[in-house]
Amino acid sequence: MPLTERFTTLLKNHGLKKTPARLRVLEILTKSSQAIAYSEIEHQMKAVADRVTLYRLLISFEEQGLIHKTFDHQGTAKYALCQANCDIHTHHDEHVHFNCTQCNGTFCLDTVILPAISLPKGYSASSYQFAITGICKNCRG
Amino acid sequence: MPLTERFTTLLKNHGLKKTPARLRVLEILTKSSQAIAYSEIEHQMKAVADRVTLYRLLISFEEQGLIHKTFDHQGTAKYALCQANCDIHTHHDEHVHFNCTQCNGTFCLDTVILPAISLPKGYSASSYQFAITGICKNCRG
DNA sequence: GTTGCAAATGCAACAATATTGCATTTACGT
DNA sequence: ACGTAAATGCAATATTGTTGCATTTGCAAC
Numbered sequence: 428m429p430l431t432e433r434f435t436t437l438l439k440n441h442g443l444k445k446t447p448a449r450l451r452v453l454e455i456l457t458k459s460s461q462a463i464a465y466s467e468i469e470h471q472m473k474a475v476a477d478r479v480t481l482y483r484l485l486i487s488f489e490e491q492g493l494i495h496k497t498f499d500h501q502g503t504a505k506y507a508l509c510q511a512n513c514d515i516h517t518h519h520d521e522h523v524h525f526n527c528t529q530c531n532g533t534f535c536l537d538t539v540i541l542p543a544i545s546l547p548k549g550y551s552a553s554s555y556q557f558a559i560t561g562i563c564k565n566c567r568g
Numbered sequence: 569m570p571l572t573e574r575f576t577t578l579l580k581n582h583g584l585k586k587t588p589a590r591l592r593v594l595e596i597l598t599k600s601s602q603a604i605a606y607s608e609i610e611h612q613m614k615a616v617a618d619r620v621t622l623y624r625l626l627i628s629f630e631e632q633g634l635i636h637k638t639f640d641h642q643g644t645a646k647y648a649l650c651q652a653n654c655d656i657h658t659h660h661d662e663h664v665h666f667n668c669t670q671c672n673g674t675f676c677l678d679t680v681i682l683p684a685i686s687l688p689k690g691y692s693a694s695s696y697q698f699a700i701t702g703i704c705k706n707c708r709g
Numbered sequence: 710g711t712t713g714c715a716a717a718t719g720c721a722a723c724a725a726t727a728t729t730g731c732a733t734t735t736a737c738g739t
Numbered sequence: 740a741c742g743t744a745a746a747t748g749c750a751a752t753a754t755t756g757t758t759g760c761a762t763t764t765g766c767a768a769c
Contacts, residue, residue: 444736444745465726477748482727484746498643500697525691542683544698549705550666556641557685558697564690585716585765606755618719623756625717 441491448476448484462497462505462533500526500560505533521555527563582632589617589625603638603646603674641667641701646674662696668704
């Protein structure tokens with residue numbers, strides 16, 4: 428299925444209207460091998476949409492389960508497409524992230540298995556954020 | 569050992585001068601059962617120190633291994649005292665954090681054992697950030 | 710105790726990041 | 740083609756973090 432068609436379906440399935448800005452963001456995220464910071468998306472969106480539009484767009488994408496948002500080792504928000512069929516009700520992003528201190532890249536490590544963790548009594552978990560900081564594959568070259 | 573004396577030693581051991589602002593921050597962090605956001609510390613520091621001083625103070629505390637800094641589920645920076653004998657060379661903070669979505673509290677779960685994780689080839693880890701988001705003990709009560 | 714100096718602080722200005730209100734435009738079902 | 744709710748753009752504002760520089764302070768050496 429061609430990209431644009433896939434995006435159209437994706438947006439429709441999540442009750443979102445198809446707009447140039449949204450298609451562009453989906454394209455950017457799809458073509459990236461890693462999670463992208465807001466500033467980077469904005470940079471690539473030049474002339475396509477206003478800053479505010481981008482903020483609001485990302486918020487609704489996240490609410491609707493199209494993308495997930497993580498924070499790297501410096502607290503910078505990074506966005507990536509959800510792999511599975513997330514939606515507004517079941518929005519899970521249970522995989523390990525790797526943050527590179529050299530290139531500042533954030534990678535989703537889908538192959539790493541999440542260990543089970545038992546919480547102390549009284550606490551109830553709704554989601555997990557596991558991140559590893561270090562040097563990535565590329566930067567070690 | 570009384571608090572003030574302990575703080576004095578702590579600062580001296582890390583090559584930091586003893587100042588009212590620093591003593592106050594140590595006191596605030598010591599008396600808190602959870603990690604504290606910058607804004608909260610600033611609020612409790614009213615009239616004791618300038619915003620900028622607080623920022624710089626926290627940075628040097630972190631560099632010298634007196635405190636550690638984490639980001640909660642909303643990307644807010646939170647600070648807490650280091651438990652062990654961290655210093656500028658060996659600064660480790662390998663425990664699980666719990667972020668409550670109701671009170672926005674961040675707790676260090678020292679009792680939870682960190683699982684071992686094996687990275688894909690090519691990646692090398694220097695630190696780990698494991699966080700669990702949910703409802704904390706107090707908010708369930 | 711006095712002195713000297715690096716460290717720490719305060720202030721002002723600035724930079725970066727995120728949010729809100731509101732008028733206008735656009736997508737899309739009917 | 741039309742009507743409406745959703746989406747956008749713009750301006751203003753809020754929040755958060757940083758930089759430069761003059762002044763003050765802690766503390767070690769004398």
